[in-house]
Amino acid sequence: MIQLNDNDRGIVLTYEASPSSIHFLDLEITTTHDRLEFKTYFKPTDRNGYIPVDSCHHRRWLESVPRSQFLRLRRNCTRDSDFYLQSDMLKTRFLDKGYRPSLVDDAINSVSATDRASLLQVKPKVAKQESFKWSFFTSYSIQHNEITPARTLRNFILQWLAVSTGSVQYFGEGTTIYVLENGEVQRPPTVNIFGPNKQEFKDHKLISLVCVASGFYPEHVQLNWIINGIPRNGLYQNVASKKENDTSFSTSKRLTLTRSEYFNTENKFKCEAGFIGNGSVAFAEVTGESDCGVSKESYAMYINQGKISYIMVLFKSGLYALIVLAIIWRRKVLSGSC
Structure with a gap:
């Protein structure tokens, strides 16, 4: 040691x-x-x-x-x-x-x-019981372009995976199969449109509307914005569906508008919601507002006009002060010469 x-x-x-x-x-x-x-x-x-x-x-x-x-x-x-x-x-x-x-x-x-x-005493570990959801995917095939009846496909999945699933199944582009959990039925969404934040009217040239679909099952619902009957393309994709509780989902999609589009009472903004492949099942619609406020451009113009007016007042005040000083100086000169 x-x-x-x-x-x-x-x-x-x-x-x-x-x-x-x-x-x-x-x-x-x-x-x-x-x-x-x-x-x-x-x-x-x-x-x-x-x-x-x-x-x-x-x-x-x-x-x-x-x-x-x-x-x-x-x-x-x-x-x-x-x-x-x-x-x-x-x-x-x-x-x-x-x-x-x-x-x-x-x-x-x-x-x-x-x-x-x-x-x-050593406490035995209790294995947690976890529920698994399986998704079944295949490459596109002309043989699976249409699956009828749906029960046949469900039996095929259960035979090979031996599970019941609430997930959507894809068989190539355009073919969507839903396998519902036991006891569950398809429920349509409730659609609501939320208007823009009033702060957007002052700070931004663009205005946003938000469409929210909720309470639907299963989770794959597509939202589409339509203005005066014409679909608005090029928008961001749906926000991924979120699970509200054990049996329903919600999702949302934003529509961005110019001020001239939103502040027009003749324009109608419609949001449609539907399960993929099933078309529209619910919708909500709002009408454009009248522009009673002051736009950001008008506000900036008023500010600039105020600045110019203020500068002119300062210039006139300075000129008046110079004239007064000149008069006082002239009187002093004349009184001194006498």
């Missing part, structure tokens, strides 16, 4: 040898009357490093810290006397960190009533 400690790295090794007790990890193990007894071992360098109660952690998490530490003592200590002795020491440390005395006492009383043998 002397040779090992003779190094220039500052490493000091120690060892212990005892026929009756030994320290192992956080345990002090003692032999008494041909049996082993345990209690928690605290190193000489151990300090009160428990987290203060006024830290920015979640309150419920902080309140569970004392109980978890007392459970550790209860599990480690063979003798009840050792548990109560070490609990008193631990209680002092928690009080120093600001924990409520009632909280610490309740934790001690609760843990004291716990059977130590139950804490030493």
